[in-house]
Amino acid sequence: xxxxxxxxxxxxxxxxxxxxxxxxxxxxxxxxxxxxxxxxxxxxxxxxxxxxxxxxxxxxxxxxxxxxxxxxxxxxxxxxxxxxxxxxxxxxxxxxxxxxxxxxxxxxxxxxxxxxxxxxxxxxxxxxxxxxxxxxxxxxxxxxxxxxxxxxxxxxxxxxxxxxxxxxxxxxxxxxxxxxxxxxxxxxxxxxxxxxxxxxxxxxxxxxxxxxxxxxxxxxxxxxxxxxxxxxxxxxxxxxxxxxxxxxxxxxxxxxxxxxxxxxxxxxxxxxxxxxxxxxxxxxxxxxxxxxxxxxxxxxxxxxxxxxxxxxxxxxxxxxxxxxxxxxxxxxxxxxxxxxxxxxxxxxxxxxxxxxxxxxxxxxxxxxxxxxxxxxxxxxxxxxxxxxxxxxxxxxxxxxxxxxxxxxxxxxxxxxxxxxxxxxxxxxxxxxxxxxxxxxxxxxxxxxxxxxxxxxxxxxxxxxxxxxxxxxxxxxxxxxxxxxxxxxxxxxxxxxxxxxxxxxxxxxxxxxxxxxxxxxxxxxxxxxxxxxxxxxxxxxxxxxxxxxxxxxxxxxxxxxxxxxxxxxxxxxxxxxxxxxxxxxxxxxxxxxxxxxxxxxxxxxxxxxxxxxxxxxx
Amino acid sequence: xxxxxxxxxxxxxxxxxxxxxxxxxxxxxxxxxxxxxxxxxxxxxxxxxxxxxxxxxxxxxxxxxxxxxxxxxxxxxxxxxxxxxxxxxxxxxxxxxxxxxxxxxxxxxxxxxxxxxxxxxxxxxxxxxxxxxxxxxxxxxxxxxxxxxxxxxxxxxxxxxxxxxxxxxxxxxxxxxxxxxxxxxxxxxxxxxxxxxxxxxxxxxxxxxxxxxxxxxxxxxxxxxxxxxxxxxxxxxxxxxxxxxxxxxxxxxxxxxxxxxxxxxxxxxxxxxxxxxxxxxxxxxxxxxxxxxxxxxxxxxxxxxx
Numbered sequence: 001x002x003x004x005x006x007x008x009x010x011x012x013x014x015x016x017x018x019x020x021x022x023x024x025x026x027x028x029x030x031x032x033x034x035x036x037x038x039x040x041x042x043x044x045x046x047x048x049x050x051x052x053x054x055x056x057x058x059x060x061x062x063x064x065x066x067x068x069x070x071x072x073x074x075x076x077x078x079x080x081x082x083x084x085x086x087x088x089x090x091x092x093x094x095x096x097x098x099x100x101x102x103x104x105x106x107x108x109x110x111x112x113x114x115x116x117x118x119x120x121x122x123x124x125x126x127x128x129x130x131x132x133x134x135x136x137x138x139x140x141x142x143x144x145x146x147x148x149x150x151x152x153x154x155x156x157x158x159x160x161x162x163x164x165x166x167x168x169x170x171x172x173x174x175x176x177x178x179x180x181x182x183x184x185x186x187x188x189x190x191x192x193x194x195x196x197x198x199x200x201x202x203x204x205x206x207x208x209x210x211x212x213x214x215x216x217x218x219x220x221x222x223x224x225x226x227x228x229x230x231x232x233x234x235x236x237x238x239x240x241x242x243x244x245x246x247x248x249x250x251x252x253x254x255x256x257x258x259x260x261x262x263x264x265x266x267x268x269x270x271x272x273x274x275x276x277x278x279x280x281x282x283x284x285x286x287x288x289x290x291x292x293x294x295x296x297x298x299x300x301x302x303x304x305x306x307x308x309x310x311x312x313x314x315x316x317x318x319x320x321x322x323x324x325x326x327x328x329x330x331x332x333x334x335x336x337x338x339x340x341x342x343x344x345x346x347x348x349x350x351x352x353x354x355x356x357x358x359x360x361x362x363x364x365x366x367x368x369x370x371x372x373x374x375x376x377x378x379x380x381x382x383x384x385x386x387x388x389x390x391x392x393x394x395x396x397x398x399x400x401x402x403x404x405x406x407x408x409x410x411x412x413x414x415x416x417x418x419x420x421x422x423x424x425x426x427x428x429x430x431x432x433x434x435x436x437x438x439x440x441x442x443x444x445x446x447x448x449x450x451x452x453x454x455x456x457x458x459x460x461x462x463x464x465x466x467x468x469x470x471x472x473x474x475x476x477x478x479x480x481x482x483x484x485x486x487x488x489x490x491x492x493x494x495x496x497x498x499x500x501x502x503x504x505x506x507x508x509x510x511x512x513x514x515x516x517x518x519x520x521x522x523x524x525x526x527x528x529x530x531x532x533x534x535x536x537x538x539x540x541x542x543x544x545x546x547x548x549x550x551x552x553x554x555x556x557x558x559x560x561x562x563x564x565x566x567x568x569x570x571x572x573x574x575x576x577x578x579x580x581x582x583x584x585x586x587x588x589x590x591x592x593x594x595x596x597x598x599x600x601x602x603x604x605x606x607x608x609x610x611x612x613x614x615x616x617x
Numbered sequence: 618x619x620x621x622x623x624x625x626x627x628x629x630x631x632x633x634x635x636x637x638x639x640x641x642x643x644x645x646x647x648x649x650x651x652x653x654x655x656x657x658x659x660x661x662x663x664x665x666x667x668x669x670x671x672x673x674x675x676x677x678x679x680x681x682x683x684x685x686x687x688x689x690x691x692x693x694x695x696x697x698x699x700x701x702x703x704x705x706x707x708x709x710x711x712x713x714x715x716x717x718x719x720x721x722x723x724x725x726x727x728x729x730x731x732x733x734x735x736x737x738x739x740x741x742x743x744x745x746x747x748x749x750x751x752x753x754x755x756x757x758x759x760x761x762x763x764x765x766x767x768x769x770x771x772x773x774x775x776x777x778x779x780x781x782x783x784x785x786x787x788x789x790x791x792x793x794x795x796x797x798x799x800x801x802x803x804x805x806x807x808x809x810x811x812x813x814x815x816x817x818x819x820x821x822x823x824x825x826x827x828x829x830x831x832x833x834x835x836x837x838x839x840x841x842x843x844x845x846x847x848x849x850x851x852x853x854x855x856x857x858x859x860x861x862x863x864x865x866x867x868x869x870x871x872x873x874x875x876x877x878x879x880x881x882x883x884x885x886x887x888x889x890x891x892x893x894x895x896x897x898x899x900x901x902x903x904x905x906x907x908x909x910x911x912x913x914x915x916x917x918x919x920x921x922x923x
Binding site: 268269272273276277279280282302309310311312313352353354355356376378385386387388389390391392393394395396397398399400401405463464465468 | 653764769923
C-alpha cells in the first residue's frame with residue numbers, strides 16, 4: 001500500500017464521529033435553527049445534518065470555489081476569513097440574529113494562526129446561544145509521527161499539504177488548554193483511532209513495528225505516558241465554561257520535594273515521631289502531603305491534633321487529605337496527583353529520617369537532575385512500650401545495614417533493596433511518563449514503582465545514611481498484616497509485567513549481569529562436574545554390583561556342580577566302604593594303594609569344596 | 618486517640634541552652650519549636666510560664682540584639698528570652714549552673730541549643746513529676762535513640778543526658794547542680810544523675826516525650842565520632858570512677874591510658890595523677906557502690922551498641 005492509499009483509507013471518519021456526537025446533543029425541537037459549519041470545505045455533512053436533524057445548514061469557508069459549489073447544492077454558504085481579527089463580528093453577521101443550534105469545526109483549526117481567536121468567538125456564541133459545538137483536530141502526536149520524528153524522519157504523504165501546511169499542531173493536552181483559554185471544555189470525545197496512520201510506512205520499519213523490541217518498548221512508553229498514541233483526530237463535543245489561563249511554567253514556585261505520608265491514624269505516637277523528623281530537616285524546601293486513609297472520626301481527629309502540634313514552619317507546608325477507599329496504593333496516588341514538588345518521596349508514618357534527608361536529596365538533584373535519587377536506609381528493630389501509662393517507641397536493636405548501599409536494577413529484579421523513604425523520584429515520571437502506583441497491588445507497590453522509575457530515569461546513589469526503617473517486633477506492620485502468599489502473589493505480578501515487555505537496562509548493569517551469569521555458570525559447571533562424578537561413581541558401583549552378581553551366580557552354579565560331584569564321590573565312597581566291609585566279612589580288605597587312592601580323592605574334593613566356599617565368601 | 622498526661626497543675630519552667638558557634642538559623646528554629654510548645658501548653662492549661670535562657674559561649678555572639686528583639690516579638694508564647702554572654706571557655710557543667718541562676722521556675726530544662734522539641738514533650742516530661750519520687754525526666758532523642766536501658770514501665774534509668782532533660786529546681790539546688798569543679802562537659806550529666814539518685818530520687822527516661830537533634834550515622838549504623846574529645850572523655854572516666862568509689866576502675870583505666878597509643882589518653886592519666894597527688898580530687902560518694910553503674914566503658918546497661 002502506498003502512503004497515499006494509506007492516507008485515503010478513512011477520510012470521512014472524523015465527519016462520522018462529529019455527526020455522531022452532534023446527534024447525541026442536538027435537541028429534537030430545533031425548528032430550523034442554524035448549524036454553522038466552519039471551515040466547511042466541500043460541506044461533507046451538509047445533507048445529513050439538514051435531513052436527519054432538521055437544522056438550517058450554513059457553510060462558512062475562505063475558499064470561494066467551494067462555497068460556490070455548496071451554494072449550487074442548495075445550501076446557504078458564506079465566504080469569510082476565519083483567521084481574521086474580526087471573525088466574531090463576521091460570524092454574527094452571518095447568523096444575523098437567527099437561533100443557533102450547533103457549530104462544527106472539523107479539520108480547520110490547525111490552519112489558522114489566529115485559531116484561538118476563532119475559538120474565542122465560538123465560545124462566546126455557544127455561551128450566548130446555549131448551543132453545542134463539535135471540534136475536530138488532527139493529532140500531531142500520533143505514535144507513528146512521534147516515532148519517526150524521534151528518529152529524525154518527517155514525511156509528507158499528501159502533496160497538497162505542502163501548499164496548505166498547518167500552522168499550529170495539537171496534542172490532547174495542548175488542545176484541551178487552548179479550548180479552556182477560549183472558554184470551552186470537552187464534555188464528550190469520539191476520537192478517530194487509527195492503529196496504522198498514513199505515516200506508517202514502510203511496512204517493515206523497525207521502530208514502527210509492533211513486533212520489534214524497540215517498537216514494543218516505545219509503544220509501552222507512550223501508552224503509559226498518554227492515551228492518544230493511536231488517535232488520528234480528536235473529535236470532541238465542546239460547551240462553554242469560564243475561560244482559564246493556560247498553565248505557565250509549572251516549576252516556578254514549587255518546592256523541591258513533595259513528601260507523601262500515609263497514615264491510618266492508629267499510630268499517633270509514631271506519626272508524631274515521623275513529623276518531628278521532618279520538622280528537624282536542615283533543608284526546608286519541601287511540602288508534606290499527609291493522606292489519612294480509611295480513618296475513623298477519632299483517628300482523623302488524632303491525626304489532626306498531631307498536625308496542629310507541629311511548629312508553624314512545618315504546619316505551613318503540610319496538607320492533610322482524607323481518603324476513604326482503595327488499597328495501600330490509593331493514598332500514594334492521591335498524594336501524587338496533589339503534589340507540586342519537583343520530586344516525590346514516600347515517607348510512611350512509622351519510620352524515621354535523619355536531619356539531612358531532604359538536604360542530601362536536594363544536593364544530588366542539583367548534580368544529577370531527572371534521576372531517581374537513592375540514599376542508604378538502615379533497619380532498626382523497634383517496639384511500643386507504655387512508660388508511666390503513655391506509649392512510646394523503644395528501639396530494641398542497633399540501626400543495622402541490611403540493604404545494598406549501591407543500587408542495582410538487576411538486583412532489584414530479584415528483590416526490593418530500597419525501603420520507600422530511601423529514594424525519591426522526579427515528579428516528571430508521573431506527569432510526563434504516566435508513572436503511578438498500581439492500586440490492584442496490596443503490597444510491594446513501592447517496589448513496582450521503583451523498578452519502573454529506575455528503568456526510565458536511572459538511579460543516582462547518595463553516599464549517606466538518611467533514614468531508619470522501623471521493623472516492628474511486637475506489633476502489626478505491613479509485613480505481618482499480609483500473608484506470605486499475598487506478598488508472593490504481588491511479586492509474581494511484578495515479574496509477569498516485567499516479562500511482558502522489553503526492559504531497558506541502564507549503563508553498567510549488563511556488566512554486573514554478565515558477572516552474575518558467569519558466576520552462576522561456573523557454579524552450575526562445578527555442580528555438573530560434581531554431578532558427573534557422582535553419576536560415574538554410581539555407574540561404577542552398578543557395574544561392580546553386576547560383576548559381583550555374575551560372579552556369584554557363576555560360583556553358585558559351580559558350587560552346585562561340585563556339590564553334585566561331591567555327592568557322587570560320597571556315594572562312591574559309601575559304595576567303597578560297603579564293598580570294603582563286605583571284604584572284611586568275606587572278601588579281601590582294600591589294598592594299601594586302593595586305600596591311599598580313596599583318601600587322596602577325598603582330600604582333593606575337600607580342598608576344592610573349601611576353595612569354592614572361600615570364593616563365595 | 619491518646620489522652621495526654623497532665624502534670625497536676627500548670628507548671629513554670631525554664632529551658633536553658635548553651636550556644637557555642639551554632640548557626641543562628643538553627644537556634645531560631647529551636648526557639649520556634651519551643652514557642653509552639655509553650656503555646657500548646659498554655660492552651661491546655663499545663664503551662665503557667667515558660668522562659669528561655671541562652672548562654673552564648675561563642676567567639677562572636679550568634680544572635681545580636683536586633684535579632685533577639687525580633688524573636689521576642691515573634692515568639693509570644695515564650696514569656697521571656699534571656700541572652701547571657703558567657704566566656705568562651707565556659708564548660709557545659711559550669712554554663713548550665715550559671716544559667717540556672719537567671720530563673721526561678723519550678724522546673725529547669727537543660728537543652729541542646731539546636732533541639733527541635735515536639736509540642737507535647739515538655740508537658741509529658743512535667744507530668745512524670747506527679748510521681749514524687751521522680752527527680753529528673755529525660756526526653757527521647759530522635760532520630761538516633763540513645764541505647765541505654767530503661768525500665769519499660771517506670772522509665773527508671775541509670776542516668777540522663779543534657780540534650781533535653783527536666784529537673785526539679787529544688788532538687789537541682791539540693792545536690793548543688795552540676796559538679797563544675799570536676800567535670801567540664803563529659804561525665805557531668807552522669808554525675809548529676811547519680812547525685813539525684815543518691816539523694817533518693819529517680820531518674821526516668823520518657824520515650825513519649827520527643828525531641829529532634831540532628832545526629833548522623835555511618836553506613837554500618839555506628840554513630841559518627843566527634844573530634845578532639847579523647848582527652849576529656851578519658852579524664853572524665855577516671856574522675857567518675859574515683860568520685861563514685863570504683864578504685865578498681867580507676868587503676869584499670871590508668872593502666873590502659875598509660876599504655877594507649879593516643880597522647881590524649883596518656884595526658885589524661887597524668888592529669889588525673891596530678892590531681893590525686895595534689896589532693897584536688899573531690900570527696901568520694903557511694904562507698905557501697907549502690908548508685909554508680911559502670912558497665913564496660915559506659916554508665917548503664919545498653920540495649921544495643923551504637
